[in-house]
Amino acid sequence: MEVFRMDDNDDNEQRYDVVVVGGGSAGLSGAVALSRARRSVLVIDAGRPRNAPAAHVHNYLAREGTAPSELLAAGRAEAAGYGAEITEGAVASAERLPGGKGFRVVRExxxxxxxxxxxxxxxxxxxxxxVPGLADRWGREVLHCPYCHGWEVRDRPLGILGVSPMAAHQALMWRQWSEDVTLFRHTGPEPSDEEYEQLAARGVAVVDGEVTGLEVADGRLTGVRLAGGRVVAREAVVVQPRFTARSGVLESLGLAATEQEMGGHVVGTCIAADPTGATEVPGVWVAGNVAGLTEQVIGAASAGLKAGAAINADLIGEDVRDAVAAYRG
Incomplete structure (x- = not known):
């Protein structure tokens, strides 16, 4: 597998077939696919995995319960085994080279x-x-995805922190994992009459008032504290974060993040792409949570594979065109 280099006019900057920005499951999966296709690949990883606070990865077939760091280490080893280079560092920007002949990627x-x-x-x-205390317990007893963490808190007293019109929906969903679910209205809108009926029918309590913090004892969450001082015993709290795409490098290429809605409510941003991950900028693909807010680890890995295959097909097309032009010459 050859690593291409620019000529002297390009300051001898090292040239790769593909640079992967981000070394999570999506990036490493794409790197494996591309390296197995005998492409020269560089993975630049800032080392800020979203799931770092979590103890285990779930719903990943045959890797259930694996620690996130262990999964990434295995992925790195697999990619490197096929020839991919992996380096740590954050990417500051990227720019298209004159004539559309690739991209220059600049690290911080x-x-x-x-x-x-x-x-x-x-x-x-x-x-x-x-809310004070949420960030300290994020990924442990402060959760957002029932498919990621519902089994681990099954049958325990759960609290839903209302911050959006999705709160009642969250409460009804998490009711699948526990019979003891309380919806704290907090700053969210009041449920509709239909939602109140649904919550009552499923035995979900609704508590008015703003949540001002969490109660912790012996290193574990024990309750939710309200503005009036009342504490409601809970062992886990569900929140709805705003999902903001890490899109800086893409914005430097002219790709702006778009708002994403769920249930008619804006829940975050992502980069628009086709089913293979191709963006509006030719030669640039995305995969994983930067393109899909609800993607879990196994889905991100699948998206990375799909993007890697599409990139290789695109490069094959270019290689053939160049070969035909040289042949005719």
């Missing part, structure tokens, strides 16, 4: 490389409501 430390194609898998940031 000033180092730059050139790529024929880009795969951006920078993920998203979970922006939590401003």
């Amino acid at each position: 430390d000033g180092a730059a490389v050139v790529a024929r194609r880009l795969l951006v898998t920078t993920g998203l940031v979970d922006e939590l409501p401003p």
Whole structure:
């Protein structure tokens, strides 16, 4: 597998077929696919995985319960085993080279490389409501996804923090995992008459008043504290973060993040792409949470594979065109 280099006019910057920005499950899956296709690949990883606070990865067939760090280490080893290079660092920007001949990727430390194609898998940031204590327990007893954490808190007293019109829906969903669910209205809108009926029918309590903090004892969440001082015993709290795409490098290429709605409510941002991850900028693909807010780890890995295959097909097309032009010459 050859690593291409630019000529002297390009300051000898190292050139790869593909630079992958982001080294999570989506980026590493794409790197494996591309490296197995005998492409030269560089993965640049900022080392800020979204699921770092979580103890285990779930719903990943045959890897159920694996620690996130262990899964990433295995993925790195697999990608490197096929020849991918992996380096740590944050990417500051990317720019298209003159004539559309690839991209220059610049890291925050000033180092730059050139790529024929880009795969951006920078993920998203979970922006939590401003309630004291939430961030400290995020990924442990402060949760958002029932498919990621519902089994682990089954049959325990759960609290739903109302911050949006989706709160009643969240409460009814989490009721599948526990019979003891309380919806704290907090700053969210009042449920409709229909929602009140649904909540009552499922035995979900509704508590008015703003939540001002969490109660913790012996290192574990024990309750939710209201503005009047009342504490309601709970062992886990469900919140709806705002899902904000890490889109800086894409914005430097002219790709703006778009707002995403769920149930008619804006829940975050992402980068628009086709089913393979191709964006509006030719030569740039996205995969994982930067493109799909609800993607779990296994889905992100699948999206990385799909994008990797599409990128390789695109490069094959370019290689054939160049070969035909040279042959005719």
